[in-house]
Amino acid sequence: MTSPTRMTDRVVEALTGDPAVSQLAVLRGASVRPEGDIVLADVAREATDDIVERLSALGIPESGTIHIEPVTTWMSRAGLDAERRTPGAGADAVVWAEVTQRAYEETELNWTYLAFMTLATLLASVAIVVDSQILVIGAMVLGPEFVAIAALGLALVRRRRGLFTGAARTLVVGFAVAIAVSTIAALAARALGWVTVEDVTGKRPGTSFIYSPDKWSFIVALIAAAAGVLSLTSAKVGGLSGVFISVTTVPAAGNVALGIAFGARHELLGSAAQLAVNVSGMVIAGWFTLALQQAIGNRMARHRRRVLARQRG
Structure with missing residues (x-):
């Protein structure tokens, strides 16, 4: 200090x-x-x-x-x-100043964020066309959107209106720019004859889950977001890569772009629904996990203060 x-x-x-x-x-x-x-x-x-x-x-x-x-x-x-x-365990302790600062930094809307978001969405679009699960996983890992989604839950728990507004703006603008650029790229590929309507609307057993949301999509989003928030707030941060390859946000955005470019209404609506289900599930799980951590942390802090008061008394 x-x-x-x-x-x-x-x-x-x-x-x-x-x-x-x-x-x-x-x-x-x-x-x-x-x-x-x-x-x-x-x-x-x-x-x-x-x-x-x-x-x-x-x-x-x-x-x-x-x-x-x-x-x-x-x-x-x-x-x-x-x-x-000191009561408690170091791995369970949340340093809220550290978490909040990271949330502000990583939800800033800048060219680096937009570049990663756009490249991830482009890669997802290619993965869908060639029906490659490996490329879908690569797009998921490359996408930078998770911290911004987790920041929404953090803002609700810590009552940070500025953080909530900034994270929401970053998410909306990031997805909008990435989908717009990917749509333009898909239109160019269509004009060149590299991609056909059948490539987008035909059977894709490896990537059909992207535009077919169900109850499991929401459940997976809840579990993955809870694990991701724990990784962000804990001293143990080994679980983030698993979160990135569990939720279908960036691949859904890539399929939205393809749906727009090729007029594939079914893929467009299904992917948009998948994106909404995943984001909403992650925000809810992030908020609940952080609220629970805050309640536990407050209880431990009160216990520590009582112990200190007895020692001083």
């Missing part, structure tokens, strides 16, 4: 009596902007969100900076003791 001189003593006092803080250092006069001090603290992940809230209540973000950096490898007896004294 960078702290103005007048606030440093209160910051140190807030950290000194907390058993979740294993190491604490103060560099007096080391900060030039703002003029003041730098405070370094090693904190058990389970208590990070609670401590950040207390420091925010002191006004540190307005007058200085709170910098949160995960430590992947450490050797410290005091750090181990701090983890053992």
Whole structure:
């Protein structure tokens, strides 16, 4: 933390009596902007969100900076003791400041997002024409839309209207641009004779699920989104690739483009329904999972504060 001189003593006092803080250092006069001090603290992940809230209540973000950096490898007896004294498990703890910042950054509407979205949708369109499940999986992995969808649930839980508006705009514009470019590409392929109506409307056993939504589409979206949100908020992030290849958002967008270009009403409507079912299921699951994590985190924080109060008393 960078702290103005007048606030440093209160910051140190807030950290000194907390058993979740294993190491604490103060560099007096080391900060030039703002003029003041730098405070370094090693904190058990389970208590990070609670401590950040207390420091925010002191006004540190307005007058200085709170910098949160995960430590992947450490050797410290005091750090181990701090983890053992802190209720909960590090893998279950959610650092909401970290999650929220990532949501804002990765839902920004920029050329990189639009490029990935467009390339993924183009690849999905090719996959549908050649009826290739491998290419469909590649398009799913390439698509950048999941974090924006998860951000909608985060915005509802944390009551961030600006985040909700930005994520919704990014999703709508991203899909619209990707479908428009893919439609133009499909029209060009049709004019060149590379793709025919039969390629789009004929039997495609490998990719027919893209325009055939059912109850399982919604259930898979719920399960995949819950797993994806856990991967985004937890210290363990190994499950995101599985989420990307479970939901049919980008492939559905690619088939919408083909349906528009070739006037295939059945594929167009079915794919649009598939896209709506998947997005709505993911938003609902994301909201529920985050709300549950917040409720559990709040309960653990209250328990930790009661323990601290008894120790100080």
